[in-house]
Amino acid sequence: MSSIEFILYLVINTAVVLLVAPLFMSLLKKVKAKTQGRQGPPLLQTYYMIAKLFQKEAICSPNSSWIMRVAPYMNMAAILVAALFVPLVFVPGSVGGIGNIILFLYLLTLGRFFMALGGLDAGSAFGGMGSSREMSIAAIIEPTTIIVFAALAFAFKSLNIFDMVFASAATSVLATPTLILIAISLFIILIVETGQVPVDNPETHLELTMIHEGMYLEQSGRNLALMELSSAVKFTLLMALITNLIFPIGIALTLTVAGIMIAVVLFVIKASVLTVIIGLFESSIAKTRFFQLPNLFTMAFFFSTLIIIIEVFT
Amino acid sequence: MIDPIIVTDLIRVFLVFIIITAAYIISTRNLSSLVTVYAVQSLALVFIALLLFQIEGSTTLLAIAALTFTTKVLIIPHFIGTIQEKIRIKSDIQFHFLTPIKSLFLSVVLMLVVYITFVEIMDGASAPDDLFFFGAVIGISMMLMGMMIIFSRKRALTKVLGFLSMENGALLFGLFITELPFMIEFLVVIDLIILVLLTTILIVGLDSTIEDYHERLQRFHLWEDDLP
Numbered sequence: 001m002s003s004i005e006f007i008l009y010l011v012i013n014t015a016v017v018l019l020v021a022p023l024f025m026s027l028l029k030k031v032k033a034k035t036q037g038r039q040g041p042p043l044l045q046t047y048y049m050i051a052k053l054f055q056k057e058a059i060c061s062p063n064s065s066w067i068m069r070v071a072p073y074m075n076m077a078a079i080l081v082a083a084l085f086v087p088l089v090f091v092p093g094s095v096g097g098i099g100n101i102i103l104f105l106y107l108l109t110l111g112r113f114f115m116a117l118g119g120l121d122a123g124s125a126f127g128g129m130g131s132s133r134e135m136s137i138a139a140i141i142e143p144t145t146i147i148v149f150a151a152l153a154f155a156f157k158s159l160n161i162f163d164m165v166f167a168s169a170a171t172s173v174l175a176t177p178t179l180i181l182i183a184i185s186l187f188i189i190l191i192v193e194t195g196q197v198p199v200d201n202p203e204t205h206l207e208l209t210m211i212h213e214g215m216y217l218e219q220s221g222r223n224l225a226l227m228e229l230s231s232a233v234k235f236t237l238l239m240a241l242i243t244n245l246i247f248p249i250g251i252a253l254t255l256t257v258a259g260i261m262i263a264v265v266l267f268v269i270k271a272s273v274l275t276v277i278i279g280l281f282e283s284s285i286a287k288t289r290f291f292q293l294p295n296l297f298t299m300a301f302f303f304s305t306l307i308i309i310i311e312v313f314t
Numbered sequence: 315m316i317d318p319i320i321v322t323d324l325i326r327v328f329l330v331f332i333i334i335t336a337a338y339i340i341s342t343r344n345l346s347s348l349v350t351v352y353a354v355q356s357l358a359l360v361f362i363a364l365l366l367f368q369i370e371g372s373t374t375l376l377a378i379a380a381l382t383f384t385t386k387v388l389i390i391p392h393f394i395g396t397i398q399e400k401i402r403i404k405s406d407i408q409f410h411f412l413t414p415i416k417s418l419f420l421s422v423v424l425m426l427v428v429y430i431t432f433v434e435i436m437d438g439a440s441a442p443d444d445l446f447f448f449g450a451v452i453g454i455s456m457m458l459m460g461m462m463i464i465f466s467r468k469r470a471l472t473k474v475l476g477f478l479s480m481e482n483g484a485l486l487f488g489l490f491i492t493e494l495p496f497m498i499e500f501l502v503v504i505d506l507i508i509l510v511l512l513t514t515i516l517i518v519g520l521d522s523t524i525e526d527y528h529e530r531l532q533r534f535h536l537w538e539d540d541l542p
Contacts, residue, residue: 177323177330184334294415295341302337302418309426310448 021232022046031279053225071118072226078111089263119215130214151304154311188300198288341414356386408468449490456483
């Protein structure tokens with residue numbers, strides 16, 4: 001594969017993920033609002049909000065250090081590098097470590113680490129609590145995430161996400177029913193990693209239960225915009241992992257303009273359907289008590305271990 | 315006639331579906347969804363029996379599918395659903411020995427043990443990737459998981475559902491490996507219906523006459539004749 005093609009992949013993938021990510025956040029809010037009998041925000045609301053925040057000055061607490069100023073950039077950088085690991089619309093052959101699922105996991109954790117540091121740095125009670133809870137959840141979910149990714153690796157006989165998507169495009173869900181179990185496990189990981197109901201409620205502010213939002217309560221202006229955008233990108237990446245591995249239909253395997261265009265449209269449709277499902281799922285259940293959360297993780301753990309048993313022994 | 319490869323794939327999908335429902339039955343605390351999931355699990359068994367009929371052509375499989383559909387998808391869930399509506403118990407949060415999390419972990423171990431045991435027992439008799447082998451392993455695992463529900467839950471209704479799920483495991487095993495005579499399957503189903511009927515009495519107490527029993531239900535506000 002030519003290096004030009006790979007560079008094009010990097011540009012296209014980053015551009016697509018940055019462009020479509022805010023759309024899904026608005027759609028999610030819209031679905032949840034509709035189920036509550038409200039009108040909900042317009043679909044472009046998150047774009048307006050991020051654009052507005054980028055124009056505003058970033059004000060930091062006098063008690064904070066340089067960590068708080070650096071954290072949004074480090075977080076965004078980690079998430080954007082991770083974005084290169086998940087092909088959204090076009091799958092090139094992998095180069096170097098790009099596409100390695102373990103590295104992908106570490107990049108997500110790196111972003112979360114800086115986000116938590118930023119939350120602690122301002123010294124506010126909510127930021128500290130948010131960071132503490134986020135890291136507690138991260139520590140509990142980590143073994144499950146690793147098992148889920150290990151199950152993915154066993155099912156597709158590869159550690160590289162690009163190879164997995166290639167393998168998935170060549171087969172069907174019907175032929176490999178373990179993919180259904182993988183989809184459920186990944187769905188749970190998506191809910192936990194992006195702090196959605198029942199783990200956390202992203203709609204709430206200044207509530208004692210908040211986790212994810214608490215960490216960037218002290219951020220403002222373009223720093224806040226980066227935090228919001230990075231959350232949206234992370235959400236889109238994890239959705240892309242599910243849609244492109246379970247329903248790889250439409251993903252471009254060769255670099256052509258028409259192929260990319262079709263792939264973008266199909267990706268937006270697939271991810272929108274998944275967003276609606278997530279919105280309905282969130283609306284159908286209540287936020288779980290903090291100490292009940294392991295129940296949810298165990299389900300993902302159970303299915304993933306089962307996949308490994310099936311894949312290893314059959 | 316459907317292509318045998320598609321039939322086999324569909325059976326695998328339904329087997330995976332049964333595992334998901336079994337995991338839900340083990341871990342949920344919500345009684346009303348428990349019955350629905352049991353009915354869905356039984357429906358998956360009906361489809362598996364129908365698909366196996368496509369491969370083997372045995373009419374017993376059709377009879378089993380019809381029987382399972384009538385009893386386990388319609389009659390038994392209806393009975394238990396009615397009991398639940400009348401008795402004001404919506405959730406089951408009391409456990410002996412095992413919490414849902416531990417039960418799930420134990421289920422994984424059980425499946426592994428069943429698999430290894432089957433490989434040892436049926437060494438050479440069946441290829442490990444055989445669909446029938448996979449189905450039998452899941453069947454026996456479900457029986458053990460049902461047993462686990464019986465001893466780990468305190469509520470009588472959940473215990474009964476554990477028993478029903480165990481019977482589903484036995485049926486699955488029968489479908490894939492031994493093929494129980496239809497008469498035995500029929501008798502088992504009659505036993506199940508009697509069991510579900512008896513549950514209404516067992517839930518409050520065995521030591522009462524029918525009149526005394528009903529009065530007791532009223533006294534403890536466990537029975538509501540005038541549902542909204």
